[in-house]
Amino acid sequence: MDRAQKQTEIDTIKSTLEASEIVIVSHNTGMTVAQVTELRKGLRAAGARYKVNKNTLAKIAIKGTKFEGIEDLLAGPTGLSTTTEEPLAVAKTVYEFAKKFDGKLVILGGYFGDMKLDPAAVEKLAKLPTLDEIRGTLVGLIQAPAAQLARLAQAYADKPADA
Numbered sequence: 001m002d003r004a005q006k007q008t009e010i011d012t013i014k015s016t017l018e019a020s021e022i023v024i025v026s027h028n029t030g031m032t033v034a035q036v037t038e039l040r041k042g043l044r045a046a047g048a049r050y051k052v053n054k055n056t057l058a059k060i061a062i063k064g065t066k067f068e069g070i071e072d073l074l075a076g077p078t079g080l081s082t083t084t085e086e087p088l089a090v091a092k093t094v095y096e097f098a099k100k101f102d103g104k105l106v107i108l109g110g111y112f113g114d115m116k117l118d119p120a121a122v123e124k125l126a127k128l129p130t131l132d133e134i135r136g137t138l139v140g141l142i143q144a145p146a147a148q149l150a151r152l153a154q155a156y157a158d159k160p161a162d163a
Helices: 003-019 033-045 055-062 068-073 087-100 119-127 133-156
Strands: 024-028 050-053 076-081 106-112 114-117
Touching: 003 050, 003 055, 024 050, 024 055, 024 068, 024 087, 033 050, 033 068, 033 087, 050 087, 050 119, 055 068, 068 106, 087 106, 087 119, 106 119
Parallel strands: none
Antiparallel strands: 024 076, 024 106, 050 076, 106 114
């Protein structure tokens, strides 16, 4: 890789990080190509991406971004999971794949907003409901009284007149 290619890669990493709300750093030791592909597809479905970069280039790229705190995590075979959409979906997806691949994908930590995450914090984020799940619950709560009222009105209308 020549200097121009390295600079292009650094610029790509930097622009991805600047547009992201969350970054999760993970080790991918022993994962097969099929498993990495499955992880990428799962993250893509959640509106995220997974990229394995050279750590030296990633360390240069994070300088000056809000994710400078992850520099100490960039050692060994690391991959960065990022998104510009739903941050919790990334945490959920990476956490589920880490459980599924049993030790082949190890979550090291990450950054969410201005908060540095350790593996336990990523797990807690993964267990929170996503925005879509919260919306579904809210719609269900709003519809429940109206549905109950409709059932009561129907029961009263079905009641025999002579009773």
